[in-house]
Amino acid sequence: MKKLLVLGAGTAGTMAANKLRRRLDPRDWSITVVDQDDAHHYQPGYLFIPFGIYDRDDVVRSRHHFLADGIDLELGEIDRVEPEACVVRLLDGRTLHYDQLVIATGTTPRPDQTPGMLGPEWRRSIFDFYTLEGAEALAKALPGLDHGRLVVHITEMPIKCPVAPLEFTFLADAWLRERGLREQVELVFVTPLDGAFTQPVAAEYLGSMLEERHIVVEPDFMVERVDAENRTLVSYDEREVPFDLLVTVPLNMGADYIARSGLGDELNYVPVDKHTLLSTAYSNVFALGDASDIPASKAGSVAHFACEVFVENFLQHVNGLAMTGSFDGHANCFVESGDERALLIDFNYDTEPLPGRYPLPVVGPLSLLKETHANHLGKLAFRHVYWNVLLPGRPIPLPAHMSMAGKHVPVKKE
Amino acid sequence: MPITSIDGHQIHVDDEGFMTDPEEWSEPLAKSLAQQIGLELTDEHWAAIRFLRSDYREQGETATLRRISVVGGIPTKSLFALFPQKPAKKLAYVAGLPKPHGCV
Numbered sequence: 001m002k003k004l005l006v007l008g009a010g011t012a013g014t015m016a017a018n019k020l021r022r023r024l025d026p027r028d029w030s031i032t033v034v035d036q037d038d039a040h041h042y043q044p045g046y047l048f049i050p051f052g053i054y055d056r057d058d059v060v061r062s063r064h065h066f067l068a069d070g071i072d073l074e075l076g077e078i079d080r081v082e083p084e085a086c087v088v089r090l091l092d093g094r095t096l097h098y099d100q101l102v103i104a105t106g107t108t109p110r111p112d113q114t115p116g117m118l119g120p121e122w123r124r125s126i127f128d129f130y131t132l133e134g135a136e137a138l139a140k141a142l143p144g145l146d147h148g149r150l151v152v153h154i155t156e157m158p159i160k161c162p163v164a165p166l167e168f169t170f171l172a173d174a175w176l177r178e179r180g181l182r183e184q185v186e187l188v189f190v191t192p193l194d195g196a197f198t199q200p201v202a203a204e205y206l207g208s209m210l211e212e213r214h215i216v217v218e219p220d221f222m223v224e225r226v227d228a229e230n231r232t233l234v235s236y237d238e239r240e241v242p243f244d245l246l247v248t249v250p251l252n253m254g255a256d257y258i259a260r261s262g263l264g265d266e267l268n269y270v271p272v273d274k275h276t277l278l279s280t281a282y283s284n285v286f287a288l289g290d291a292s293d294i295p296a297s298k299a300g301s302v303a304h305f306a307c308e309v310f311v312e313n314f315l316q317h318v319n320g321l322a323m324t325g326s327f328d329g330h331a332n333c334f335v336e337s338g339d340e341r342a343l344l345i346d347f348n349y350d351t352e353p354l355p356g357r358y359p360l361p362v363v364g365p366l367s368l369l370k371e372t373h374a375n376h377l378g379k380l381a382f383r384h385v386y387w388n389v390l391l392p393g394r395p396i397p398l399p400a401h402m403s404m405a406g407k408h409v410p411v412k413k414e
Numbered sequence: 415m416p417i418t419s420i421d422g423h424q425i426h427v428d429d430e431g432f433m434t435d436p437e438e439w440s441e442p443l444a445k446s447l448a449q450q451i452g453l454e455l456t457d458e459h460w461a462a463i464r465f466l467r468s469d470y471r472e473q474g475e476t477a478t479l480r481r482i483s484v485v486g487g488i489p490t491k492s493l494f495a496l497f498p499q500k501p502a503k504k505l506a507y508v509a510g511l512p513k514p515h516g517c518v
Binding site for chain 2: 156194220222224236237265266267295
């Protein structure tokens, strides 16, 4: 009997285990998934919690509920992987052997990595919204904001869901407008990037959306520390951004056990081949979802598309065949823009987000890089798709590879 | 891919002027590139440039500021002093390497 061990029962780990359970003969392969708790969070839902649209019950379910029969869930904290011995040790002393290992423990916000972020002002005037507790704390604090400076801040790239800070900013703008408070609250977007987003066409479009909404952008800002006492962000080149309420996205890092196991890069991400997701160091270790170092968005859609390619590759790999699937870095994200509208962006390693139409079976085409109500409905509907179709590993009629169909390619200026 | 000439060096560059062929780079060329963006190279600049070049050879990608500080041992604060405002871009430009990936 061979053993497949999956570390992490989040989006990537759950999908991979469920898809492989259907494809691997239970007489030949056991599948075990390890996680530290039994709470699966629908992380894209955190965005709506500060504005009272979702609450805890909308975004948390039990992990084991989503794992198919024939998959064992072990709860425990991972101490380390010993890849030479093909063993994973848990902190409580248990030892799990594997023939194939899938690392899918994601990435985590680390406010402890920026001096001054954690401290007396944490969750008083300094908030995050990438954790359930942070989003809930912010839901309590936002109603008290009736004047001053609301600063939305990204510490360093990469972060998971790189559009979420923009979405939060757009939603905050609409929320303040609805309450007649927008004139009294200055809204500032502070980013280490040189504009609103990384990719030129989308950056220009999203940048003009910020401008229309009178949101001030502070670009190229690498935070060195937070001066909590004076409620000020201080950059390495000694620029200062004062705030009354700070909504920050802390540094994101892969799990610490990855560093302890010698498997990670400087941010604890596992180096893999970006097309096969196989570790560059060990031929029986894959990394899926946010845990790997692929140069794609850290997002559920990427985990989903990558997983489709991974499953076929994995079956070839364990049968001694060359892997023929090649992941293209495909990402597909709804971007909430306030007032019940949203944009849709679709891109991969080589093609940036472009305007046009995105063909969708049954529902009909959605507009790309354009604010529409239909996109907003798509975003809300996605939560049901996530729980009921995506996590169980049921087929979704969306191709894993990005398609150029419907996209408008800009004419290159000479 | 445009070709440009700097101080008599013919080099391939992208739309923003970053070199696209690391093999065309040389130390004298680095001095010329530095002058283009108003920098006079000191030993400290060279230490950063050499780390970036050797890390690129091993990794095939331009190191981020975090990698230069964690792996290369050069604090981010110093990089901002040496290559003001946009250290990651300026350093890659002078070292003749592709612009660092703004991760998406």
